[in-house]
Amino acid sequence: MGQQNLEIFYDAEADMLEIFLGEPTACHFNEIEDDLFEGREEETDKLIGFKIFNFKKRGITNGVRIPLPANIKIESV
Numbered sequence: 001m002g003q004q005n006l007e008i009f010y011d012a013e014a015d016m017l018e019i020f021l022g023e024p025t026a027c028h029f030n031e032i033e034d035d036l037f038e039g040r041e042e043e044t045d046k047l048i049g050f051k052i053f054n055f056k057k058r059g060i061t062n063g064v065r066i067p068l069p070a071n072i073k074i075e076s077v
Helices: none
Strands: 006-011 016-021 027-033 036-041 047-053
Touching: 027 047
Parallel strands: none
Antiparallel strands: 006 016, 016 047, 027 036, 036 047
16 A cells, blocks of 8 residues: 545535545445544445544634544544
8 A cells, every 4th residue: 555645624614524544535424423424435345534523513623633644533522
């Protein structure tokens, strides 16, 4: 596997954060907690990203810092 980028997008109007490992591809999302969804590739079912709805309402207002290489664990508060 070659080097991949961590792609992070925030939609302020929807208050939604998207995190993808590499370029977003065709995937399906499953809700794993309230407002927290995991994205899996349609062909391989490989975990490739997350969507977090109501991101700022969760109390995260000072940004997100992720040291790389990253082991990411997302929990509701």
